[in-house]
Amino acid sequence: MSRKTYRIAVIPGDGTGPEVVAEGLKVLKAAASKFSFSLKTEMFDWGGKRYLDTGVVLPENAVETLKKFDAVFLGAIGHPDVKPGILEKGILLKLRFELDQYINLRPVKLYPGVETPLAGKTPEDIDYVVVRENTGGLYSGVGGISMKGTKDEVAVQSMVYNRTQVERCLRYAFELANRRHSGKSPWRGLDKKDIAAGKTAKLTLCGKTNVLTYVFDLWERAFHEIAVEYPQVKTDYCHVDATCMWMVKNPDWFDVIVTENMFGDIITDLGAITQGGMGIAAGGNINPNGVSMFEPIGGSAPKYTGKGIINPLAAIASAAMMLDFLGEKKAAASIEKSVMFVTGNKLKSMAAGKMGYSTSETGDLVIENLK
Numbered sequence: 001m002s003r004k005t006y007r008i009a010v011i012p013g014d015g016t017g018p019e020v021v022a023e024g025l026k027v028l029k030a031a032a033s034k035f036s037f038s039l040k041t042e043m044f045d046w047g048g049k050r051y052l053d054t055g056v057v058l059p060e061n062a063v064e065t066l067k068k069f070d071a072v073f074l075g076a077i078g079h080p081d082v083k084p085g086i087l088e089k090g091i092l093l094k095l096r097f098e099l100d101q102y103i104n105l106r107p108v109k110l111y112p113g114v115e116t117p118l119a120g121k122t123p124e125d126i127d128y129v130v131v132r133e134n135t136g137g138l139y140s141g142v143g144g145i146s147m148k149g150t151k152d153e154v155a156v157q158s159m160v161y162n163r164t165q166v167e168r169c170l171r172y173a174f175e176l177a178n179r180r181h182s183g184k185s186p187w188r189g190l191d192k193k194d195i196a197a198g199k200t201a202k203l204t205l206c207g208k209t210n211v212l213t214y215v216f217d218l219w220e221r222a223f224h225e226i227a228v229e230y231p232q233v234k235t236d237y238c239h240v241d242a243t244c245m246w247m248v249k250n251p252d253w254f255d256v257i258v259t260e261n262m263f264g265d266i267i268t269d270l271g272a273i274t275q276g277g278m279g280i281a282a283g284g285n286i287n288p289n290g291v292s293m294f295e296p297i298g299g300s301a302p303k304y305t306g307k308g309i310i311n312p313l314a315a316i317a318s319a320a321m322m323l324d325f326l327g328e329k330k331a332a333a334s335i336e337k338s339v340m341f342v343t344g345n346k347l348k349s350m351a352a353g354k355m356g357y358s359t360s361e362t363g364d365l366v367i368e369n370l371k
């Protein structure tokens with residue numbers, strides 16, 4: 001049988017992006033040889049440096065080029081010398097939108113040995129996934145500013161959603177909740193013990209139906225309509241402000257949370273810190289029918305750049321997510337297990353410079369413990 005070959009576009013990006021991407025690639029290559037598949041990678045130097053050198057944020061054919069790959073692996077986008085918004089909108093958001101990666105999947109999972117700021121909480125308590133809508137809402141760019149610079153200037157930025165965007169996101173979340181229930185999800189979800197104890201999959205819609213009475217009316221109606229097709233998934237609703245409170249006080253209440261784009265952006269930073277911070281939080285921008293892009297959710301961390309002290313585990317965990325989506329389930333699970341071994345037995349802390357190991361030593365530890 002010939003080995004399967006996956007074509008991966010790699011965008012190391014800015015700051016510590018290249019350092020963590022190098023570790024992710026190192027682990028991917030080790031997993032490929034262990035699990036008998038091949039990776040063909042191609043590097044793209046898009047990011048702040050290239051923009052400052054050439055004035056080009058993203059080459060014109062970038063999206064078409066990426067469409068030819070099986071997946072994209074991205075480090076970080078953001079440069080201290082570039083005005084906020086240019087690279088974020090011009091690269092990251094543009095790729096998410098134009099590749100129609102309509103789901104931003106962010107597991108919030110406390111690994112063994114990782115310190116959480118939530119007093120008394122253990123890995124048993126913190127294990128859920130946030131499904132963030134990734135193409136619409138306040139990010140759609142609808143709005144403008146008029147009479148700029150005058151005392152009467154007006155700025156508008158609208159939360160925009162159409163039925164299709166809402167439905168496809170909700171459907172994805174219901175499917176994911178279902179898969180977690182049957183143990184077919186890469187993120188722990190329910191195990192046999194939970195199911196024996198009568199726990200069921202649960203999907204929580206996070207919104208603001210008490211104020212945003214147009215947008216969340218649409219979300220809420222669609223949510224209940226689709227729920228009928230998934231009788232085995234329990235449904236729940238939580239306002240976004242209360243969601244933040246429960247994520248801190250009772251994270252074990254959550255299984256899968258589905259929410260609109262900006263709310264998802266905000267609550268996943270909160271989720272990330274409860275799972276040990278940006279050094280460990282992985283994510284994927286998913287187009288279930290197209291090219292998906294996997295990235296650690298932390299930024300470019302300019303102050304740690306080039307020192308070899310940044311934690312690569314978030315990038316490594318994102319690489320594992322990528323393999324899972326490509327269909328290499330065993331390799332993905334093996335990387336995740338190894339990451340859990342390393343957090344549980346090796347690293348002193350998840351924070352840059354405090355791990356007790358360098359960036360590349362941490363990558364080596366994951367490889368040594370791949371089983």
Ligand code: IPM
Nearest residue numbers: 077078088089092093265297
């Ligand atoms: C994220 C980031 C981005 C977002 C920024 C950099 C545009 O915060 O991936 O969460 O808002 O989505």
Ligand code: MN
Nearest residue numbers: 265266268269
């Ligand atoms: Mn964010």
